[in-house]
Amino acid sequence: MAATQPEKKISLPSKIFDEMAKKYENGLGGAQNDIVRALLSHSKENHPIDSNSVIHDNACGPAVATSEILNQSIAPPPKIFATDYAQGMIDITNSYKERRGWDTVTVQQMDGQALSFEDAKFTHSISSLGVFMFPDEKKGLSEMYRTLKPGGWIGVTSWKDVRWPTAAIAAYEKLFPAAEEPLILPILKNWMDPESCERNLRQAGFHDVKAEVVPCVNRQLSKEIGASAFVEFLRHVSPTITSWDESTQERFLAYYSNLVEDMFSPAINGNGVELTLYAIVASGRK
Template identity: 65%
Template sequence: MAESSATSNKLNIPSHVFDEIAKKYASGLGGANSDIVRELLSRCQEEYPISEESVIHDNACGPAIVTSSILDSNTGSVPRIFATDYAQGMIDVANTYKERKGWDSVTVQFMDGQALEFEDEKFTHSISSLGVFLFPDDKKGLSEMYRTLKPGGWIGVTSWKDVRWPAAAKIAYDRLFPDAQEPMQLPNVKNWEDPTSCRSNLLDAGFKDVKSEVIPCINRQPSTEAGIEVLTGFLRSLSPTAKAWEDGTWGEYCKHFGDAIKDAFVPSLDGNGVECTLYAIVTSGFK
């Protein structure tokens, strides 16, 4: 997420917060997360193609976008996939997809990515899209990915460079509370917001041949008003400051936030709704 004058310490986001946003996660990002996974799996296809012999870990799987994308693109050679998350809400969504789509090769498990229950060297591919960078102990998360990956196996992770709304959130806060003594608390993900830092994180964890680059992705919404609504929903879930406000204060804040973020949405090129360009980082390497 974009740097702001938010709290300097990394927020430990409890699992129940992700339970709250699980069902609106995909729609809230408006397909941007699918754009990111598409780029990540394209990188995988170039560097270490998935086959029916592959054993894949979808770590911090969320609503199973990685798993779904792999199975949709590998219908002729179905790999084994283990999808895990520490938020029960995300696990519930992933299990719904598993049952609905008949994913017989997929195992969905509730599991902390900082203390994986898998044996050493289990996976050919270890993937965490918009996951490990949010772990309270991201170094431990990477260490666990390294431990459970086979020698020569492939790792792919993604993180945010700029999701646009944190900067607008600060602007709105400063407008509503010009004399505030404390900054607004926002998720502050250090050392994952530029390719150089992302590459160093994987190298420090023991991975090699690491590549990292910024990619654009698009949050598509039916209207600017709808886009603002989903972003305010994320904001109140993820900011302890906003969550503590009474409804009246929150309502006033939302007016300022809407004014600050509305210009980020522009008409879609296909004329269907609006879109907001976000920026993610795709990083990959080998054990």
């Protein structure tokens, strides 16, 4: 059986992210916060954020980048425009805006491949775990370039090793050894190593580009809770799995869940469990 899939990018409709929105942040167990903090360290070194900054949090998801920027306690806080094409993510971000008093944050539903912002609006443009999922990531980067001021800073992140695909393929090979078709998973074509991420930014017109692999930790109360988030994600994003009947899905996902649970280890601080993932943070200037 072929364990790898064809070079084909899956375009995930917004309704999938709407369904996953409430579980997305908890599912990563703080890992994306680690990633964003590493990315913002690039900005601090090359183009620091201050009160005069105008920032785009592109494909904002549950507003992790926005939260981390505001947690820096810059006074007065910078203006941030948080956008996402999934209404579920926008609803979460709006709830944070209201509860946390984010007066300088504007939240809008918007397609990152066709931004409605004017040219040269932002001093900083960020897309954490976002632009690589666009159906046309080149168009997404082009829009980030267009809406960034000359000399402005771009920061994007991707996955080097998110761990769960290894377990999914292992489960598929075990349960369906005679399968003629591979297990189809979302792939990060041209985004899974620092060199490719740097090349993507340079080809979009950015300079002073750099990228690095950073560890991030998924922290959960138990192995079962940690695995359940991966199960729900895989259930929604694999066309192979969504094509199966419910009984086959549950059989596969139960086996897959056990493999994922085995990946978690007791947390160093003794509180729950954790799983180290590896991300790529990349940045540059216009």
